[in-house]
Amino acid sequence: MPRSPERPLKHPRRRRLLAILGFIGLVLVLWEGVKVIGGDPWRVNGELIWTPPLDLKFASDINLPHVWSIAAALSEPWRRSADTSLFMFLVGKALYTWREAAIGFALGAVTGIALAAAFVHSQLLERAFVPYVVASQTIPIVALAPMIVFFVGNEILAVVVVATYLTFFPVTIAMIRGLRSPDPRALELMRSYAAKRRTIFWKLRMPASVPYLFTALKIAATASIVGAIVGEGPGGVQDGLGRAILDFNQTYITGPEKLWAAILVTALLGISFYLLVRIAELWWLRDRASAVLT
Amino acid sequence: MSGQAVVHVADVTKTFDVPGRGTMTALSGIDLLIGQGEFVSLIGPSGCGKSTLLRLIGDLTVPTSGTVMVNGKPAQQARVDRDYGIVFQSPVLFDWRNVEENVRLPLELIGTEKAAREARVTEMLELVELSDFRRHHPYQLSGGMQQRVSIARALAFEPALLLMDEPFGALDEMTRERMNSEVLKVWAQTGITVVFVTHSIPEAVFLSSRVAVMSARPGRITKVVDIDLPRPRTVETRENRRYFELVTEVREALRGMDGRVEADDAALDRAAAEGGIG
Numbered sequence: 156m157p158r159s160p161e162r163p164l165k166h167p168r169r170r171r172l173l174a175i176l177g178f179i180g181l182v183l184v185l186w187e188g189v190k191v192i193g194g195d196p197w198r199v200n201g202e203l204i205w206t207p208p209l210d211l212k213f214a215s216d217i218n219l220p221h222v223w224s225i226a227a228a229l230s231e232p233w234r235r236s237a238d239t240s241l242f243m244f245l246v247g248k249a250l251y252t253w254r255e256a257a258i259g260f261a262l263g264a265v266t267g268i269a270l271a272a273a274f275v276h277s278q279l280l281e282r283a284f285v286p287y288v289v290a291s292q293t294i295p296i297v298a299l300a301p302m303i304v305f306f307v308g309n310e311i312l313a314v315v316v317v318a319t320y321l322t323f324f325p326v327t328i329a330m331i332r333g334l335r336s337p338d339p340r341a342l343e344l345m346r347s348y349a350a351k352r353r354t355i356f357w358k359l360r361m362p363a364s365v366p367y368l369f370t371a372l373k374i375a376a377t378a379s380i381v382g383a384i385v386g387e388g389p390g391g392v393q394d395g396l397g398r399a400i401l402d403f404n405q406t407y408i409t410g411p412e413k414l415w416a417a418i419l420v421t422a423l424l425g426i427s428f429y430l431l432v433r434i435a436e437l438w439w440l441r442d443r444a445s446a447v448l449t
Numbered sequence: 450m451s452g453q454a455v456v457h458v459a460d461v462t463k464t465f466d467v468p469g470r471g472t473m474t475a476l477s478g479i480d481l482l483i484g485q486g487e488f489v490s491l492i493g494p495s496g497c498g499k500s501t502l503l504r505l506i507g508d509l510t511v512p513t514s515g516t517v518m519v520n521g522k523p524a525q526q527a528r529v530d531r532d533y534g535i536v537f538q539s540p541v542l543f544d545w546r547n548v549e550e551n552v553r554l555p556l557e558l559i560g561t562e563k564a565a566r567e568a569r570v571t572e573m574l575e576l577v578e579l580s581d582f583r584r585h586h587p588y589q590l591s592g593g594m595q596q597r598v599s600i601a602r603a604l605a606f607e608p609a610l611l612l613m614d615e616p617f618g619a620l621d622e623m624t625r626e627r628m629n630s631e632v633l634k635v636w637a638q639t640g641i642t643v644v645f646v647t648h649s650i651p652e653a654v655f656l657s658s659r660v661a662v663m664s665a666r667p668g669r670i671t672k673v674v675d676i677d678l679p680r681p682r683t684v685e686t687r688e689n690r691r692y693f694e695l696v697t698e699v700r701e702a703l704r705g706m707d708g709r710v711e712a713d714d715a716a717l718d719r720a721a722a723e724g725g726i727g
Contacts, residue, residue: 340541343509348558349529358554362545443544444588 183222189214190221220412225419228412241413245399245420252395253424255311256383259318260375260428266319267326267371272356274327275334292324296382301389310390317386322375329371333364366443369436376428384421396421454521455610455642456483456506461515463501463668475501477667479515483644485609488636490645490653490660492699498668499646500614506644507535507612520609531559533610534603538618540595542587542602549574549583552601559606573601576635593624597631604639611636613645617652626687629655633682650703654695655682662702672702 190197193211197204213219233244270288274281296317303320304313337359345355387397396417403414458481464474475498483489491499504510505517508528519527527533534555542551549570556566574580577597587595596616603611613632617625629652636643647653653660654676662672676695678686686692 338539338541340537340539341543343504344535344537344541345558346509347507347528347531347533347535348555349531350558354558358558359543362543365545442547442586444586 186219186222190219194219217408217411220415225412225415228410229416229419233413241416242420245396245417248394248396248399249420249424252380252383252387252397253428255314255386255392255395256318256379256428259315259320259382260322260372260379262315263319263322263375263379264326264368264372266323267375268330268368270323270327271330271334274331275360276352276356281331288324288327291320296321296385300386303386304389304391310392313390314383314386314392314395317390318379318382321378321382325371325374325378326368329367330364333367334360336367337363366440369432369439372432373429373436376432377425380421380425380428396424453485454482455485455487455519456481456644457516457518457521458482458502458506459516459518461502461505461512461517463498463505463510464513474667476505476512477669479668479670481661481670483642485642486640488633488643488645488656488658490647490657491663492647492650492653492660493663493668493703494665495648496668497663497665499663501668502663503612503614503644503646506610507533527610531555531606532608533612534606534608535612536596536599536603536614536616538615540587540592540599542595542598544587547584547586548579548590548598551587551598552605554602555605561606569605573605576604576638577601577631591624592620593628596620596628600632600635604635604641607639609642611641611643613643615646615648618648625649625652630683632656633680637681650696650699651687654678654692654699655686660699662699674699674702 189211190207191205192207192214193209194207194214195216196206207214216224229242229245230240233239233241237244239247270284274285299320300313300317303316304310307313307316334356341359341363342355345359350358383395384397384400386392387395388401390397392398400414400417400421403410403417407414458479461476461479462474463476464472467473479502481489481502491502493499501510505512506519506524508517508519508524511525517524520530520532522530522532543554546554552570552573553566556569561569571580574583577600579594579597579601582590582594587598590598600616616632617628620628632643633656635641643656645653645656655678657676660674660676661670662674663669664671674695678689678691678695
C-alpha cells in the first residue's frame with residue numbers, strides 16, 4: 156500500500172532498525188556469496204566441505220577473509236599471550252583516536268565559525284582569503300601531516316591539528332551560507348530596532364545558521380576521525396587506531412582478519428561520532444519545523 | 450486629521466538605478482502628513498512605490514530628495530529612537546524562538562528590565578489573543594496567528610507609529626477580514642498611528658481614516674479619500690451603503706492606471722528590495 160502523509164508508518168523506529176539489520180544481513184550474504192562462487196576452498200576443522208567453481212583473486216581468504224574469521228579474530232586475544240581481546244584492544248585505540256579527533260573537531264568548528272563570521276562581515280576578507288581556504292583542502296593530507304608534525308613538535312598536538320585542518324573547511328563553507336541565510340525582512344526588522352551588527356550576529360545570524368552548522372558538523376565528525384588516524388602515522392602516536400592499522404597492515408599476510416577488524420572498528424567509530432552529532436542536532440533543532448520534518 | 454503630525458513626508462523623490470534600464474523613478478513629489486492616532490492606508494497598483502514610501506518612513510531606505518520626518522525628527526533619528534514598529538507581509542518570526550520569545554525580542558534589544566519585559570509580553574499576547582499559545586513555536590501556528598504574533602512584537606515597545614506592509618496579503622479572505630477587525634481593535638485600544646500598505650480596496654476602506662491612492666510610473670499620490678464611516682467598524686460596516694460608495698470612489702481613483710506598466714514592476718521591486726537594505 157502506498158504511503159500517504161496522513162497515514163504515518165506504524166512503528167517507524169522498529170522499521171528503521173529492521174531496515175538497518177536487513178542491509179547488514181544483505182552485505183554479509185553478498186560477502187559470503189562471493190566466497191561461495193570464487194573463494195578459496197571452504198574448510199571446517201581442517202575438513203574440506205566446499206570447493207568454489209571459480210577462482211576469483213579478490214575473493215581469496217587473504218583478500219577477503221570469511222566474516223566469521225573476522226568475528227573470531229575480534230574475540231581472540233589481539234596477539235599471542237595478550238589477555239585483552241582484539242575487539243577490546245581496538246575499542247581502546249578507537250577511544251584514544253576519538254579524543255584526538257573530538258578536540259580537532261571542536262577546534263575546527265570554532266575556527267570555521269570564526270572564519271565564516273569574518274567573511275560574512277567583510278567582503279574584502281572574503282575575496283582575499285576564501286581562495287586560500289579552498290586551496291588548503293586540495294593539498295593531500297598525507298603530504299601535509301609530516302610537515303605539521305615537524306612544525307608543531309608535540310605528537311598529539313600535531314594529530315589534533317591535522318584533525319582540525321580537515322574539520323574547519325566544511326564548517327567555514329556551510330557557515331558562510333548559514334550566516335547569510337536570514338530573510339532580508341528579518342534583517343530589516345533588526346534594522347528597525349536599530350540593532351548593532353554584533354546584536355544582529357548573535358540574535359539573528361547565529362541562530363539562523365544552526366541547521367547549516369549541523370550539516371557541516373556531520374561531515375566534519377567523520378573527517379576529523381580520518382584526520383586523526385592519518386596524523387597518527389607521521390605523528391608517531393602509539394595508542395591510536397592509526398598505529399594499529401599500520402601494524403596490522405604489516406602483518407596482513409599472516410592475519411588479514413585483524414586489519415579488517417580494525418577497519419570495522421574504525422567505521423563503527425565514525426558512525427558513532429556521526430550519530431552523536433545527529434542526536435545533538437535533533438535536540439538542538441527540536442522546536443523548528445525543519446527538524447520535525449526530517 | 451487630528452493632533453500633531455506623526456509622519457511628515459515633504460516633496461520626496463526616490464529613484465533607483467536598475468541595471469540595464471537606467472534610472473527609474475519610484476516616487477515623485479510625495480507630500481503626506483499623518484496626524485497622531487490616524488489610520489492611513491496607501492493603495493495603488495504594483496510598482497506605484499507604496500511599499501517604498503512605507504520603507505522611507507521607517508528609514509529602511511533613504512529618499513533621493515525631500516525630507517521624511519517622524520515624530521518631529523528625521524526618519525533616521527526616529528528609527529534609532531525606536532519610534533515605530535513594523536509588520537511585513539510575511540510574519541518574519543524567528544523559528545528558534547517560541548511565541549513569547551518572539552514578542553520579547555525587541556524588548557531584549559532595547560534592554561527593558563526583566564519584570565517589565567515579561568509584563569509587557571503578557572499584555573501584548575492578551576491584546577492579540579494568543580495568551581494560550583505562549584510556548585508554541587511558529588510552525589505550530591496558522592498564518593493568521595503568526596501574523597498576530599508579529600503584530601504583538603511590533604507593538605511590544607509601545608511605539609508611536611505602526612508600519613504595516615501588506616500584512617494580510619498572504620492570508621485567505623476569511624482570515625483577512627477577521628484580522629482587519631483585530632487590527633482595528635488593537636488600534637482603538639492603543640491609540641497608535643498606523644500606516645498601512647495594501648492592494649485591497651475593501652480592506653483599505655474598512656480600516657482607514659484616510660486612504661491615499663497612488664499611481665505608478667512615477668509613483669505619486671493622486672487622491673486622498675477621507676473615510677467618514679462611523680466607528681467602531683463591524684461586520685455591518687461592510688454592508689453599509691456609504692461603505693460601498695467609498696469603495697467605488699477609491700476604485701475610480703485607481704482606475705485607468707492599472708496594468709499599463711506591469712512589465713517594469715518586477716525590475717523595480719527588485720531594485721527597491723536591494724536598494725533598501727544597505
